[in-house]
Amino acid sequence: MNKCIRVFAPATVANMACGFDVMGFAINKPGDELIVTTANEPGVRITKITGDEGKLPLEPALNTAGKPILSMVKKFRIKCGVEIEINKNMPLGSGLGSSAASAVAAVYALNALFELKLSKDELLNFALEGEQLSSGTVHADNVAPCLYGGIVLIRSNKPLDIIALKVPDKLYCTVIHPQIVIPTKDSRRILPAEIPLSSAVTQWGNIAALVAGIMKSDYDLIGRSLQDVVIEPVRSQLIPGFSEMKKAAIDNGALGCSISGSGPSLFALSKGEKTASRVGEAMQKCLIKYNLQSELYVSKVNKNGPEILKDR
């Protein structure tokens, strides 16, 4: 009899203002859902993808969920077939770690389905193979928080050195995704190759203090530290209404607000759900004059990473 598993993996916010390329966190909403089924006929097949507007490849070797599964099937000599259904429940290219979520859901599902008993550390490397397909480089700042949950620090990508940070209980995240497309390569290309030492010092003072604020659950300190003087001033120019949305977030009580990953989504952190919701409404209003549709998500920081869903 064939077995089936359904897995959710959360969206992630990489960079976290001052933590470009070294920090990220998972959120409870949105997230991707994968259904992985064993099959009699050997081989890995992607049977269906929903929510991608036909943009994602069905060929497993080219798909962020398929690639890590192919590797695991080979490595662990899985003889039976594996069929994958991918439900993209979040916008593609939004800066919310969509490809990381699919890759993480895939490795987590396969691990459970075949009772491989791999640790998250072991799963991470397989998931990164999928992420690499999509971004071209090995950056763990979406995959790691998606897999481990919580707020994650990536001290180094090579060798991988990942540190989980305690999540303050009342930390809520507002995410707004304006419906525009910024190709990731554009948002990388506009970054400066060199930055003033003085800006770098400001940035590392803030990231150091942000880690301290998170670990102490000191919300004020988190707020004072959520400043990005290096990346945000450049990338925000690609996002219509960025300044107004950020101002609206702060004016409505957010601790801080910046770009999620390489954008165009923005995130804001708040103490408490009520503030986070108010912040979201205020931010969304700013986009009206730009005639931009947007999706709004308000949720707690996700502490667990992927999870197995019960049958529908």
Place this chain on the structure above:
Amino acid sequence: MNKCIRVFAPATVANMACGFDVMGFAINKPGDELIVTTANEPGVRITKITGDEGKLPLEPALNTAGKPILSMVKKFRIKCGVEIEINKNMPLGSGLGSSAASAVAAVYALNALFELKLSKDELLNFALEGEQLSSGTVHADNVAPCLYGGIVLIRSNKPLDIIALKVPDKLYCTVIHPQIVIPTKDSRRILPAEIPLSSAVTQWGNIAALVAGIMKSDYDLIGRSLQDVVIEPVRSQLIPGFSEMKKAAIDNGALGCSISGSGPSLFALSKGEKTASRVGEAMQKCLIKYNLQSELYVSKVNKNGPEILKDR
């Protein structure tokens, strides 16, 4: 009857490898000692300075201990005279926060002597006046750890935002001061105005992880994070034998080793006193072939800042 107080203030290690301009910590040895006495004749006088080889000014307005005392006497309308004896128990221009120690000892002594009941936050601004005399800029990375004790993060100098970090219990510091002179302005001048973004990212990954390591008392993580890819490669060229000393420190079990402040002193952090002592001996040996004398200090991280000493 005139009153007298004797105060010790600790040496400090600023920068802490990856924390250029934003981090510092106090050590139990060495440190400065000030004796402050009330006098019938009004005015502030420095009556004696020992250990400075005649280099420090006796004129209070030009002296790092005298200047903050002048300000406090004026601000708090102290009518009687104040006489200061300064015993410099650490080398000048060594990168160990010598001027900060004198300034902190001065404000701490005056606060106690006249029962001003000022908080450390209030004392900090007076002490910074003294430090500014010596360095020309307001940097709190020696004054703050000297005054508060422990490991201190300076998120921002303007406005001042200082965060005290928990000190891991077994953290010992080895400091070696090679007897050479590097003018502070030289060690500032050779710093690059701009740095590669990739180096900045490496640096802020390390400082973020160092804070996490300190707060978790995770000695291995502290060790992995004590890396400076921005400042040390430049400044270490001014210190004969730097590479050998650093290698000797690591080979003998130190968690990490870098330049203290702007040098020429080096510091190493170790888990436990025994390792810290072995590290110090190994580092000192490296200087023999350079015909350089050196001072060696091994002590715990200082947790208290300045203290009032009992009568001799």
